Amino acid sequence: MGGPVHPRDPKDRGPRSYTLLPWLLMGVGALSNLIQGEAGNPWLAGAGLLAFNSLYISVVILAFNPRLRDTRRPLYALAGLAVITYTIAIGYGGSWLQFFPLLSLASGAVRPLRGKPLTIWLVFLSGSAGYLAGWDGDGWDGMGIGYGTFLSGTVTAAVLSLSDTVRELRATRQELARAAVEKERLRFSRDLHDLLGHTLSVVVVKAEAARRLAPRDLDAALGQVADIEAVGRQALTEIREAVTGYREGSLTTELDRARSALEAAGIEPVVRQHGPALSPQAGALLGWVVREGVTNAVRHSGATRCEIEVRVTPEGDRARLTITDDGRGPAPAPGKTPGTPTTPGTGLKGLTERLSSAGGTLDAGPDGRHGFRVVAELPVDAEEPVGGARAGG
Template sequence: MELTRRWRGRREGADDGAGRHSCGAATQPAEKVEKGPGRYAFLPWLLMGLGAFSNIIHGRSGNPWLAGAGLLAFNSLYVSVVFAAFSPRRRDTRYPLYALAALAAVTFAIALGFGGEWFLFFPLLSMASGTVRAIRGKPLGIWLIALSGTAGFLSGWHDATPWGSFGIGYGTFLSGMVTATVLSLFDTIQQLRATRQELARSAVEKERLRFSRDLHDLLGHTLSVVVVKAEAVRRLAPRNLDAALAQAADIEAVGRQALTEIREAVSGYREGSLATELDRARSALDGAGIEVVVRRAGPPLPPQAEALLGWVVREGVTNTVRHSGATRCEIDVHADGDRVRLTITDDGHGPVSSGASDAGGTTAPPGAVPGAVGGTGLIGLTERLAAAGGTLRSGPDGRRGFRVTAELPVGAGDLADTEE
């Protein structure tokens, strides 16, 4: 337990350190790029209204009080639209649209009422439109085309200057389109960054799940075999020393093989062998006093199928030895050109939920080790086989016994029947 806690602490510390290292080096410069322009970046553009303000000061706009009120209303609505478009609480509501509609009404009113420099407020209206998320995309393009065309026409009609009319129309369209494009680009970058982080977290979780399944499958079966062999040594030692020594030698061999598998698992090169697992299953069941029959029919299997079925044999036999209280176990492997089917059947009580009878549980047989029905081993195997296009079913076999059935798709091959 102490070694397990130390190892877990080192692993979590390494994960945290790696996460801080990988994120810390890449996130800080990325945030400066992905942050994008904020709401205050659009306020200096209000200086385009200095010409209109100058007209008010010099009395060239007719009624200065009305012109001043119009300028104040435009600036206030412009700031309201921009701030609402960048507000996390308001940007996805209808408030920016209502404020933009009011801004458009004020823009048309002051441009038609005063003319001249006041038409420069149309590009500002277009820029404010580009900040509103609700109309980005196709609605924004239609709106900008209509707005720029109208602004150019009104400017030419009011002042009779064709080049000024073209400049107002072109500036109106370009300011809104560039604003929307830039903001959409930064929104996309932010979404990609969030997706990348989510994928990284998902990859870490999948790797931890894979490691936990491998650890369970490796050590659970091995320790069960060691316990069964040790019990056999204890029973045989008083009356048959040679048999007890043979069981002790098996314990040594199982331990050495487990060390090899753990080293290979850590290195990432572990490959399961179905034939090896069948031999180990026969040895484990014999040591537990369970009669075993192994049958295999079909062509050679691909390495991935061999590895997956090897895990099924390991887990199924471990459950039989630990939980079932069975006296007989049959393992059948049948493959054809398309699929392979593995069946493990025993005549015991199946997995048990506790050592005593309870509601919904099964009474543990004498000598069975309590465990969860359909524990983490079978759940993990179900996930593994599902990822490879296979299935895993487990449950009672008729009136007595327990059956585990695994099916996997395989490639075509020459059939070769063997009996083990």
């Protein structure tokens, strides 16, 4: 959960320290008693009244200070306030007993005291306040003072705890909103990578084919140009759908596009599909793998043959997609010699995350001495979690 909200934050609507200060008016009776000379030694009583008010204000300010409220300083100030309260209550009685509810109210605001320690302290405080009031007056006065003392502390602690919970919930909600935005940005960036990376690769391959064919076979070159136009229009449609968040891939469509892209790149495609139909979500996920795997084969492999096979495992609960080519695999990283194992690119990493979120796996690496293999496996009825990683990287 988020940390405490600074009390000066304009979005924080929790109680402030000044909300507890007006309760000092409960000491008006003691002040009147002092002015009328009914408190014995007026100088000593005045000093006690001043000390109580000063310590009460100190406790309240410390209890609401975000840097000091979780330290022991409010406890020390509260201990001093308790000593003064018992001293003046025992010494003068009467209206001076009204300071017990104020002490209880200040106790409820002290964070380190909350929980079981606060309950024990309030029981002791209200009991002793009721006893002193009953000893000084009658039993009903004692019950009233004791009940008011206990109620002041418990209500204050409950209200402030609820306020803290509300602020923490608000901070958590803001954090969740930021996380949702980040997830959506990641999803959108991955979708754009998969959409544009594959589409632009197909456009480049078909443009090169058209350039090679133009001098000797104009009709074939025009056919490639027409394919480029169709791919571009389809890409625009897919981008619009991705922007609105409703894009749903199709395994059959991706297999057809893969066959066309491989043929245009001069790579012999071999596509085999066996077993029962997959769920739309599982088909869409495997469609992303086909798109990424074929794009890598066209760009980097230098292969002459690429095999794509989709089948259901013998157990009948998982689908497996295998893409194998006879090329040299992805280009080695800078500073590495050919044949050195390569690190999967962002596309394969994103696909691994996507399949993992749906209960599947993805493995990619060299296929023996030559070529490259991508194997994806996931449940036949797999579904991607809502708001999860919906796109490859």
